Amino acid sequence: MISTNLELMSFKIALILCTSSTAGYLSSLLVKKVKLANISTWILAFAFFFLTVKFFFVIIHSSWLFNPDSKDFFSFCAWSVSAVYLALQFKTKTRVLGAFISPLILLLIIAAAGEEAGKTLRPQNLQNWLTAMHLFLTIFGEVLFVIASCAGLMFIMQNRLLKNKKLSKMIKFLPSLNDLDRINHICLLWGFPVLSTGIIAGMIFAQMSWKTGWLTDPKIIWTFAGWIIYGFLLHQRLAIGWKGYRMALISGITFILLLLSYCGVKICFSTLHNFL
Secondary structure, eight states: OOOHHHHHHHHHHHHHHHHHHHHHHHHHHHHHHHHHHHHHHHHHHHHHHHHHHHHHHHHHTTTTTTTTBBHHHHHHHHHHHHHHHHHTTTTTOOOHHHHHHHHHHHHHHHHHHOOOTBBBBGGGGSSSHHHHHHHHHHHHHHHHHHHHHHHHHHHHHHHHHHHHOOOOTTTTSSOHHHHHHHHHHHHHHHHHHHHHHHHHHHHHHHHHHTOOGGOOOOOOHHHHHHHHHHHHHHHIIIIIOOOTTHHHHHHHHHHHHHHHHHHHHHHHOTTTTOOO
């Protein structure tokens, strides 16, 4: 009972802190103060800490790793985005990028708050270590691609403002284009193998359990298409040296198309992944 209360309290504190962080990041854009973005980053770090505490209590008192409920699923997505973004802050000085990332984290936490506790996410026949590995690695890989796309979006906007000479007063406030390009590179470099491992785990389970039919599942087709495109981008970057505006534009367009296709598949088609 005590641990349940501590879990709930940790989640509520994380929600309050993430709301404050988002407000701080967006305000930093309005007042053009990087110090405010720095403070917001620390607030987000504390929100991440309390989300971690929440999962500590969840994991030690349940079979969460094999059977996460929908509330904890969205919380894990928020935790993953926070973890990747904060880790990147040790390598780059892109605090203002939080104005794109923090609202996404807040939306995921709000989505988690709106879900019913104990609502099973996956059917009974999908509750095993292979599907758990598939779920968590796929989420983490896609989180890396989301952040790559956010960095790409900011790169495109900032590059356009620079060309139009509209950044004279903001140039010291915004991150360098080199740092944004570096984030795009790091996220692609790590996101592709992580997503690949998650996809392979899912394929092994599907072949063992469903034998046939799973290859034509709409969500699997679109996920594989995204995997091919991001693999192509990573190859072009490493082998040919693509970077900067071209990488930012293509990765951003790819992510938007995959997001639209995901929504379209969910609405228009029957899929083996209807539980997500």
